[in-house]
Amino acid sequence: METPEIHGPGASAGAERSESAGFRCDALVVDDHAVVTVRGELDLATAPTVLTEVLGTLAPPVTDVVVDLRDVSFLDSSGLGALIAAYRGCVECGTTLTLESVPNHARRVIEITGVAELFGLAPNREAR
Numbered sequence: 001m002e003t004p005e006i007h008g009p010g011a012s013a014g015a016e017r018s019e020s021a022g023f024r025c026d027a028l029v030v031d032d033h034a035v036v037t038v039r040g041e042l043d044l045a046t047a048p049t050v051l052t053e054v055l056g057t058l059a060p061p062v063t064d065v066v067v068d069l070r071d072v073s074f075l076d077s078s079g080l081g082a083l084i085a086a087y088r089g090c091v092e093c094g095t096t097l098t099l100e101s102v103p104n105h106a107r108r109v110i111e112i113t114g115v116a117e118l119f120g121l122a123p124n125r126e127a128r
Contacts, residue, residue, distance in 0.1 A: 022073075027053045032061040039071040042079030042106075050079070054086035058093045065090055070101035075109050083110075087118050 023040035034057035038050055050067075057065055067083065069075075083099070090097040099119040102110065110116050 023049075025049050025053050027057050029057055029062060032063045034062050034065045035068060036065060037068045037071075041074040042069075042072050042082070043074060043076045044078040047078040047082035051082040051085050051089075054097070055089050058089060058095055062095060064096040064098065066098050066100050068100045069103065069106055072103060072106050075106040077109075077113075080109055080113060080115070084115060084118065 023042075023046045025036065025038050025046070027034055027036045034054075036050070036053050036057065040046065042050060054065055054067065065086075067086070072079075087097045097119070099110075099121060102121065107116075107121065110119065110121060116122075
């Protein structure tokens with residue numbers, strides 16, 4: 001097993017730190033799997049960081065990326081746009097992207113915009 005590679009704000013010299021409203025985004029790569037963990041608000045100010053982190057994991061041997069949203073407190077159209085762009089980037093590289101632990105408020109945004117299928121999310125009756 002390879003040593004985990006950590007990406008994220010502050011992971012390398014000169015990296016920008018985006019901490020608005022308690023926001024944090026980190027990526028962990030182990031072997032062929034990547035997990036991007038997002039905390040705080042996923043909005044206009046933070047969406048570019050999330051996209052950069054996901055796309056930064058797309059190098060061989062990574063074959064699947066999981067975006068953990070369990071600690072996302074807010075998701076707007078810019079945040080959703082970043083997730084869709086990340087999905088498209090993964091598809092172009094032949095990598096799968098999965099959303100994990102999606103809070104109901106974020107799931108609702110994803111479902112009402114009609115993109116839940118992109119992320120393999122089954123309908124959630126509680127989110128309505």
